[in-house]
Each structure stands twice: as C-alpha cells, then as structure tokens.
Amino acid sequence: MHKSLAAGLLCLTALGSVHADDLGKKAFEQCIACHSLKAGENGVGPTLHGLLGSTAGMVEGFRFSGPMKRSGIVWDEKNLAEFLRNPQAVVPNTRMPFSGMSDEAALKALVGYLAAATK
Numbered sequence: 001m002h003k004s005l006a007a008g009l010l011c012l013t014a015l016g017s018v019h020a021d022d023l024g025k026k027a028f029e030q031c032i033a034c035h036s037l038k039a040g041e042n043g044v045g046p047t048l049h050g051l052l053g054s055t056a057g058m059v060e061g062f063r064f065s066g067p068m069k070r071s072g073i074v075w076d077e078k079n080l081a082e083f084l085r086n087p088q089a090v091v092p093n094t095r096m097p098f099s100g101m102s103d104e105a106a107l108k109a110l111v112g113y114l115a116a117a118t119k
Helices: 002-028 066-070 077-085 104-117
Strands: none
Touching: 002 104, 077 104
C-alpha cells in the first residue's frame, strides 16, 4: 500500500513538473517575437542565451538603453521575475516594450523555463 501511494505521489509530482514546463514554454511564446534562446542570435531584443548569471546590458552585438546598461543587475531567478512582473519599475526607461506579467503562476513557470532553456 505504501509503495503504491509513493508511486502515485511521484507521478503527480512529475505531472506537475511537466505542466509547469508546458506553461513556461507557452508563456515564452509572447517573448519570441523579440528574443531568441540561441547564442549570438539577437533580434529586436537580445538573445537570452546564458541569461542567468549575466549582467544586464552586456549581450555582445545588442544596443541596450543607457538605463539597462547602468542598472548593474546580475540576472538571477528572483530579479528576473521582478523585472518581468514590471520592467519599467525595475529599470525605468528600459526600451523593452513589455508592460509586465501579472499571472504569478505563468511568471514562475516562465522564469523556470528560462532558467533551464538559456543555459
């Protein structure tokens, strides 16, 4: 009985993870018009490859706003979530034309997706 309960919980945990991955990938769909996950592939926005641990405004070959370059942000999951929640509040006058993400579940899933997909 205990083995089947443990197996059931493991399956539910795995399904929750798959759901979060799917939600994160779906949330990223609103980003792909401007951002790529491929190294060196800048578009309207900079590539997000290698995002976590990098310093804001420092992607080679992309022209950032002065405020973004001066922000001093080193991207981690916490400040990325804050930025995506309200970019203008975190970096006033950023050129990123995104008003922010208010759906906390989608935001959390997107940050998790980006943490895995931008390595």
